[in-house]
Each structure stands twice: as C-alpha cells, then as structure tokens.
Amino acid sequence: MSAHILVIEDDPYISELIGLYLKREGFAFEIAGDGEDGLDLFTSSPPDLVVLDLMLPGLDGWAVCRRIRAERQVPIIILTGKGESYDKLKGFELGADDYLVKPFDPKELMARIRAVLRRTLPGFAREPxxxxxxxxxxxxxxxxxxxxxxxxxxxxxxxxxxxxxxxxxxxxxxxxxxxxxxxxxxxxxxxxxxxxxxxxxxxxxxxxxxxxxxxxxxxxxxxxxx
The missing domain is CATH 1.10.10.10 (Winged helix-like DNA-binding domain superfamily/Winged helix DNA-binding domain)
Structure with missing residues (x-):
C-alpha cells in the first residue's frame, strides 16, 4: 500500500527536492510553506506521516508539533538545521519519531520515512x-x-x-x-x-x-x- 505524506517546509528548493523523491517512491504527498497552512492540510487531508521543519515563519515547528500531537498520534520526522543535542531531545520529548539535520541526503529521508511507516502503518510493508x-x-x-x-x-x-x-x-x-x-x-x-x-x-x-x-x-x- 502507498502512504500519504505531509511536508511542512518553508524553503522552496528543499520542498521541491523532497517532492521529487516522494513522487519517485510512489507516495502521495502535499506540501505546506508555513505552520498555519500545514495545520490546515493536516486537518483537511489527514496524512500518514508528517515531515516537519522547525524554523518556519509565523507558527514555528515546535508549536506545530504540539498541535499535531494534541489531535493525533501521526508519526513526525523533524527536518531542521538545528542539530544540537538540546533541540533533538526537545523534539523527541514533543513526540517526534525521528530527527534529520540539514543538509541531508533525500535518499536517507526516504529510508527513514519507510522505516517509520513500517513500524506505524499496518500493511505498509511491500510484498516481495x-x-x-x-x-x-x-x-x-x-x-x-x-x-x-x-x-x-x-x-x-x-x-x-x-x-x-x-x-x-x-x-x-x-x-x-x-x-x-x-x-x-x-x-x-x-x-x-x-x-x-x-x-x-x-x-x-x-x-x-x-x-x-x-x-x-x-x-x-x-x-x-x-
């Protein structure tokens, strides 16, 4: 089965790059450029997994993560330039399932998405x-x-x-x-x-x-x- 991914990322280049790889991997996906739009899409078209940037304009990623967690236990992969241990710990405390620091390899992101979905989405694993x-x-x-x-x-x-x-x-x-x-x-x-x-x-x-x-x-x- 496929899965629906929501990407909340304000950098157009990074969003486009992630979108190219998600399409190539056969995922359905939507992209939001800020926290408010991301939450609107999260409500109107519930995803199976969220890729979330922390440094967003307006409503930042920490606030978005809290709001998402208040509604559903959908898996979240945090994608950010903030790689300090404190930030990672804070992300996991808020309920993030994984954490990837920029600059990143999009293939690694795809691998992490699949790994999280195999743990959290029944029937996701591909048949041999x-x-x-x-x-x-x-x-x-x-x-x-x-x-x-x-x-x-x-x-x-x-x-x-x-x-x-x-x-x-x-x-x-x-x-x-x-x-x-x-x-x-x-x-x-x-x-x-x-x-x-x-x-x-x-x-x-x-x-x-x-x-x-x-x-x-x-x-x-x-x-x-x-």
Whole structure:
C-alpha cells in the first residue's frame, strides 16, 4: 500500500527536492510553506506521516508539533538545521519519531520515512516480488535465488527490484539512473551496465527469469508468464 505524506517546509528548493523523491517512491504527498497552512492540510487531508521543519515563519515547528500531537498520534520526522543535542531531545520529548539535520541526503529521508511507516502503518510493508526460483524482498534487502539467500549491495538490490517490479518494461539507462541514483547524479552512465553485470553474475539467467539488454536503449526484466 502507498502512504500519504505531509511536508511542512518553508524553503522552496528543499520542498521541491523532497517532492521529487516522494513522487519517485510512489507516495502521495502535499506540501505546506508555513505552520498555519500545514495545520490546515493536516486537518483537511489527514496524512500518514508528517515531515516537519522547525524554523518556519509565523507558527514555528515546535508549536506545530504540539498541535499535531494534541489531535493525533501521526508519526513526525523533524527536518531542521538545528542539530544540537538540546533541540533533538526537545523534539523527541514533543513526540517526534525521528530527527534529520540539514543538509541531508533525500535518499536517507526516504529510508527513514519507510522505516517509520513500517513500524506505524499496518500493511505498509511491500510484498516481495516472486517468480519461480527468485524472491526479491526490498524491505529486508534480501534476494532468495534457487533456495539460497543473497545479500546484494543497496544499489544492485534497488536496481533489480525496479526492473522486476514491471516485467517486460524497457528502462533506459537515463531512467534507471534517475530512479536509483537520483537526478543529481553526475557520474558515468556506464555505472548501470556495471551493476547489471554484477546482478547477472549473482542471480544468473534461468528458464523462468532473465535481465535482457536492449541494445542502444537499456534493460528489461523478463519472467515466465509475463
């Protein structure tokens, strides 16, 4: 199942960045630029989780956190430039579930959102992808291949999961880079080819599944019956 995220953040660049990653991860989300608008959205469209900046214009994040906690026990991840121990402690005392200090890696924020939702939202955990001889469990970052359990590095795991999640669809190298490494990636596009080679070496190619190269375009995952 998906989840609805409310982001309360006054920096347009940070809001846009978080929104890009939430969209890529398949979350529904809304963004508010100040505390009052955030509380209005919290009431009119109750979220499953709130990402809350502390240094907001007008009604600050501390006050917003108190108001949210007075209404519901929705999980809150505090996102702020204030990294002192006192501020972290105060945030947790107000009921925050996690705390991330700016500047931050948006991928880490997505990982923390998923971790909190798995603890707090029944049914959130994703079902493993299963084809004969292969199980891909992204929540546990484990692949079971022909009865043997493999632990793939994160990027290999995410790349395999993305390809296998839509069997038969061709992903270009640019699409794979954007979805797995992020739009800010400025490395060599052949990184994708190297990761695909390593995945193939580990899971092999069988009669029931394979990763195909589409020359000059990219890659697709094929499984029996798809």
């Amino acid at each position: 992808i299963r084809v004969p001889g292969l199980v891909i469990d992204l929540d546990r970052y484990i692949v079971e291949c022909c009865g043997c359990e493999l632990t793939l590095p994160p990027k290999e795991m995410e790349l395999l999961h993305l390809l296998a999640s839509i069997p038969g669809r061709v992903f270009t190298r640019d699409q794979l880079i954007d979805r797995i490494w992020g739009y800010e990636f400025d490395g060599d596009p052949r990184t994708v080819d190297v990761h695909i080679k390593r995945i193939r070496e580990k899971i092999g190619t069988t009669e029931t599944y394979r990763i195909e190269t589409i020359r000059g375009v990219g890659y697709k995952f094929e499984a029996s019956g798809t």
